[in-house]
Amino acid sequence: MIKIVSICGSLRRNSFNKKLLEAIEQESKGKWDMTLAAIDNLPLFNEDLEMGGDPEEVTVFKKKLADADAILIVTPEYNSGIPGGLKNALDWASRPVKSSAFSNRPVAIAGATPGSAGTALSQMQLRQILVAMNANVLSGPKVLVGEVHKKLEADTKQINDLRTLDHLQSFIHSFTDFVEMYKKAE
Numbered sequence: 001m002i003k004i005v006s007i008c009g010s011l012r013r014n015s016f017n018k019k020l021l022e023a024i025e026q027e028s029k030g031k032w033d034m035t036l037a038a039i040d041n042l043p044l045f046n047e048d049l050e051m052g053g054d055p056e057e058v059t060v061f062k063k064k065l066a067d068a069d070a071i072l073i074v075t076p077e078y079n080s081g082i083p084g085g086l087k088n089a090l091d092w093a094s095r096p097v098k099s100s101a102f103s104n105r106p107v108a109i110a111g112a113t114p115g116s117a118g119t120a121l122s123q124m125q126l127r128q129i130l131v132a133m134n135a136n137v138l139s140g141p142k143v144l145v146g147e148v149h150k151k152l153e154a155d156t157k158q159i160n161d162l163r164t165l166d167h168l169q170s171f172i173h174s175f176t177d178f179v180e181m182y183k184k185a186e
């Protein structure tokens with residue numbers, strides 16, 4: 001089993017991105033052991049605060065990232081970019097620069113939106129940020145779930161669109177291979 005820690009860029013209770021995360025968890029059963037690293041309790045990043053030592057919530061967050069084999073970020077797109085809460089979490093996680101929880105780590109990204117472009121712009125921005133953090137981001141297959149509200153089961157509101165679930169299988173397969181490569185190199 002591969003240990004995957006996930007981060008969800010949406011803080012919303014009924015978030016479509018949380019549904020996507022649940023679908024990935026369901027589809028990866030038996031391959032991935034997934035845990036969520038919450039970002040909604042992190043203070044706003046401030047170097048003054050950091051200078052006094054990481055706040056407890058930040059320490060817990062960073063430890064969760066460090067304890068996993070790989071990191072999965074599932075995020076909405078806000079104004080053609082990533083949500084502020086996610087950027088805040090990444091800024092905390094990026095420090096100290098040389099030994100950050102993202103440096104040289106395998107990372108995958110995914111996103112869902114009721115819009116048609118499937119969070120393509122926020123993922124492009126997220127890739128750029130992760131490269132700056134020296135993370136190794138899976139190139140593809142990309143998980144861009146557009147019109148997600150049309151892909152849910154009526155009662156449970158779980159993603160039940162067969163093409164999407166099939167695509168998630170390819171994604172899980174590719175990221176598993178990518179992470180295994182790292183584990184072998186260790």
Ligand SMILES: Cc1cc2nc3c(=O)[nH]c(=O)nc-3n(C[C@H](O)[C@H](O)[C@H](O)COP(=O)(O)O)c2cc1C
Pocket residue numbers: 010011012014015016017018076077078079080081112113114115116117118119
């Ligand atoms: C501040 C804000 C900006 C948004 N900008 C975009 C956008 O640029 N592209 C897009 O596809 N959807 C945009 N949306 C719509 C979100 O995709 C939609 O609210 C979605 O449900 C958020 O993800 P969640 O369901 O996981 O919370 C925006 C929503 C908010 C609140």
